[in-house]
Amino acid sequence: MTAATYRVGIGEWGNSLRVFLGGDRLMWLVLPAFAFFLIFFVFPVLSMLALSFNKAVPGVINFQPDLTLANFERFFNRAIYYEAAIRSIGLATLVAAITLVIGYPLAYLIAKTEHPGRNTFLMILVLTAMQLDIVIRLYGMMVLMGDKGLVNAALLRWGVIEKPLPLMYNFFGVVVGLVQFGLPFMVLSLIGIVRGIHPSLEEAARSLGANRWTTFWRITFPLSMPGILAGSLLVFAISMSSYVIPALMGGWKVMVLPIHIFQQNSELGNWQFGASISVILFLSSMLAVLVYQRYAIKTAGGVRA
Secondary structure, eight states, X not given: OOHHHHHHHHHHHHHHHXXXXXXXXXXXXXXXXXXXXXXXXXXXXXXXXXXXXXXXXXXXXXXXXXXOSHHHHHHHHSHHHHHHHHHHHHHHHHHHHHHHHHHHHHHXXXXXXXXXXXXXXXXXXXXXXXXXXXXXXXXXXXXXXXXXXXXXXXXXXXXXXXXXXXXXXXXXXXXXXXXXXXHHHHHHHHHHXXXXXXXXXXXXXXXXXXXXXXXXXXXXXXXTHHHHHHHHHHHHHHHHHOOHHHHXXXXXXXXXXXXXXXXXXXXXXXXXXXXXXXXXXXXXXXXXXXHHHHHHHHHHTOOOO
16 A cells, blocks of 8 residues: 555545534534433433332332332222322313413513513513522412411401401412412513514504404414413423422322322332322323324424324
């Protein structure tokens, strides 16, 4: 082999290496996030799934090769558990609907506000609610909504009611707490989508004789559907997996799946049955994601694979 041939071969190999590294350069940027996702999400979920098929032995966490469906049979054979699943899904759906009704007008106002100062002020109002820890916010709501809280005290003083209203330690209190927690996520999901709707589309509808209300329902609302679905899914997932809010605002009286998981793992040490409840909670959330994806494709006019 001559020196010229050797140099040509080395050059071609170097070019191929540069093309390979250049073409996959983005993959190197993704690797840290992928490794984090794999270690702190995939492995724990798989471990939880494997543990759920073990026989329930209090205090034992290690996986055993003997597999059984006894934990899942126990879940579906006892009303207290499958009713908690139904309650969790219904609660999350209700909270998502309420946050959409409350959050859409605010998101629309922020998206359509062109004055920088006003827009910044409105965004600060939304983001301020996310700066405080959820426990601190909940204790503030307990001061506001308790039997001797500010709301009941004011109504009693004004003679509107004769006894305190049951605003806490019930289903209503949990709904209020979850709505308060999930509302900023809904608003932030909608702002970008509504802002991305070109004004010329609304102007065209108005020029053809449509009033503001018709323009909103026929043009703006359908085009903002991706943000509505994304925000609803995010709030639904947060509400489904919330433990602190049902525990504090519900006073352990509104039994949802996260509370059962806490009781089985932390109080009873029954990690196997707690893992089975966690798997059911996870599958319920994944089912919501699949329904969202199907509906999003249909709404966007895409073709299902």
